[in-house]
Amino acid sequence: MTDVLRVGNASGFYGDRFAAWREMLDGGELDVLTGDYLAELTMLVLGRDRRRDPHLGYAKTFLRQLEGTLGTALDRGVRIVTNAGGLNPAGLAAAVQSLAGRLGLDVRVGYVEGDTLQRPDALTANAYLGAFGIAAALGGGADVVVTGRVTDASLVVGPAVARFGWGRDDLDALAGATVAGHLLECGAQVTGGNFSFFTELPDGGHHPGFPVAELHGDGSSVITKHPGTGGAVTVETVTAQLLYEVGGPAYLGPDVVTRLDTVRLAQDGPDRVRVSGVRGTPPPDTLKVGVNDLGGFRNSMTFVLCGLDIPAKAALVRRQIEEAVGKDGLEFVLARTDHPDAVDTEAASALLHVHLQDGDRARAGRAFSAAAVELALASYPGCTLTTPPGDAAPYGVFTADTVPQTAVAHVAVLPGGERVPIPPPPVTGSDRPLAHQQASPGDPSRHPTRRGALGELVGARSGDKGGNANLGVWARTDATWAWLRGWLSVARLAELLPETTPLTVERYELPNLRAVNFVIRGLLGPGVAASTRFDPQAKALGELLRSRLVDLPADLTPGAPA
Secondary structure (H helix, E strand, O other): OOOOOEEEEEEOOOOOOOOHHHHHHHHOOOOOEEEEOHHHHHHHHHHHHHHHOOOOOOOOOHHHHOOOOOOHHOOOEEEEOOOOOOOOOOHHEEEHHHHHHHHHOOOEEEEEEOOOOOOOOOOOOEOEEEHHHHHHHHHHOOEEEEEOOOOOOOHHHHHHHHHHHHOOOOHHHHHHHHHHHHHHHHHHHHHEEEEOOHHHHHOOOOOOOOEEEEEOOOOOEEEOOOOOEEOOOOOHHHHHHOOOOOOOOOOOOOOOOHHHHOOEEOOOOOEEEEEEEOOEEOOEEEEEEEEEEEEEEEEEEEEEEEEHHHHHHHHHHHHHHHHHHHHOOOEEEEEEEOOOOOOOOOEEEEEEEEEEOOOOOHHOHHHHHHHHHOOOOOOOOOOOOOOOOOOEEEEEEEEEEEHHHHHHOOOOOOOOOOOOEOOOOOEEEEEOOOOOOOOOOOHHHOOOEEEEEEEOEEEEEEEEEEOOOEEEEEOOOHHHHHHHHHOOHHHHHHHHHHHOOOOEEEEEEEEHOOOOEEEOOOOOOOOOOOOOOOOOOOOOOOHHHOEEEEEEEOOOOOOOOO
16 A cells, blocks of 8 residues: 555634634544644744743644644554744643643653744744654654744654655755645645635535645645535646745745646546656755834724715825825825715725834824814814724744754754754755746737636735745646736736836746746835735735636637536
8 A cells, every 4th residue: 555644734824814823633543633723923922922931932723733632643543743932842742842841741742942043133044844853753753843043844744754864965855845735734724714616615615624634755745625525626726826925937935946847736536636747856055034023113093084075084084194194104104985976975085094103002003093083073074983993013024044054053953952054955056036027929809808807817926035035927727828828928917907007027937737837026025024015924815816807719719617
C-alpha cells in the first residue's frame, strides 16, 4: 500500500473558527493536524502583548482550543504542529506542558526557535524559518511542535520531511509539499471559502469544512476534506487558493524555490484534487525578515453627507477640520455611496472619512475627534457623524527585509530538552524574481462583444503582502483563457482599477492554471496596520475587478467549466 501522510489544518489565522480543532479530529482520519495563527498584523499584536508582559507573545486562543482536544489527539495518534508560539515558542511549549499536567495527560512537546532577530529600534523582527526544525522535533518524538515565525507552508512540509526522510536536495518533493502547505495554510479558503463562484457550491458556501492534504513520498498530494463537511474541493477552489498572496512563478522559500508554473491540478473524484508535477530549485541564500515598528497614533471620524451638494459639503468639512487641528497627517476620503432621487436617508448619503495620523497621541486623540463633533451645529446642512468622539490608537508599520541564511541560529528543541542546530541549506540559488510579463500576443477584437461584468467569465482572489497587493485572475475554460491572456494587460488593469495607474504593477502568467497574477506595489502603503484604505488588506480587490462592466466576447458562455 502506498505510504500516505494525511495532514489537516484547523486554523488559517488568529481568530479563525474556534471549533475547527474538534471538527478536524472527530471528522476523519489524520496523521498530523496543523494550525496557522501568524500574519504580519498578528506579529504586531503579539509584540504589543509581550511588551506589556514578557511571559506572553503567543496565541492564547490555541491553548483554549487544545484544552478540549489534546486528549483526543493523543488517543488517536494525531501529532500537532502550530506556529501559535509567535514571539515566544518556548513560553507556549511550557504552557502546553502545564495544560497537559492539569488534564492528567502525558505529552511530549518540542519547539523551534531562532527566528527572533535583535533589532533594537523595532517592536518585532523575525526571520521566516523553514521546515527542517519542525521535522527534527517530530523525529525527536514530539507529539506537539510549537514554532515561532516559520513560513506558513513549513507547517506541512516539516511533517512530510519527517515521514518521508527527504533531504535538502529533494527539491521537487519539497516544492510539491510547499504547494500543499500553501493550499492548506488559509483553512477553508481552499474548500470554498471566499470563492468567487460560491453560489455554485453545494451548500452555497454556508459552512465549508477545513482541508486535508494526502501527501506522497514524491511530493505530490491530493487536497480533500473530511466526508460530510460543507463547501467543496474542486480544481477552481484549489486554483483560487494557489493564487492567493503569491508573486511571480518562482515562489521563494527558505528550503526551496517552488515553480508555480509547473503545478498541475486534476480532479481526482468528488472533493479530491490531485496536485502534481511541481518542480523546485535551490532556495535563496537569504531569509525573509518581517519587521514591525510602532508608527505613531491614529484616529478616524466619519461624516454623513446627505442629499445635494455632496462635494461642497465635503469641502466645507475639510476647511473646518484643517483650521481646527492643522493639515499635517490628515486624510480625507469621500465615498460616494449616495444615489440620486433616493427615498430614504441612507441611500441618499455619502460618507466622508477623515483620518489623522500623528506621533502626538493628544493631537490624534480627543483634540481631533472633539473638533469633528463640534461641527455638528456649525457646518453643512444635515451634519451628522457615525460615532461619538474617541481616543487615538497606536498603529504599526510593517517592512520586509532579508538576512543571510547563515546568520540565523535555527534550533529545534526536543521534548527532552536537547537542542538540535538546523544548518542552512548547503546549496542556494539566486533570490532575484523573474521579470514580469506583458499580455501575450492575441487579438481580442476578433470576437463580437456584449456588455457584461468581467466576473461572468473569470474568477479572482486577492490579498496583501506588506504594502503590496496581489491579484490573481483565472479563466474557467480554455477558450476564455485564450482571450483573457491577450486582453488583461497592465494597461487594461489600470483602466479597470484606476488606483493602480501611478503604481508599479507586475504581471505574470500561469498557463497551467489558466491564470494571470498581478503584483501591485505600494497599493496598501505601509501595510494593513497603518493603512486607512477602505479595504486595507486588498481582500476585495478581486471582486471589485470582477464587478467591472467590460466588452466580453459574445461567443464565450458564462458558467463553470465542463
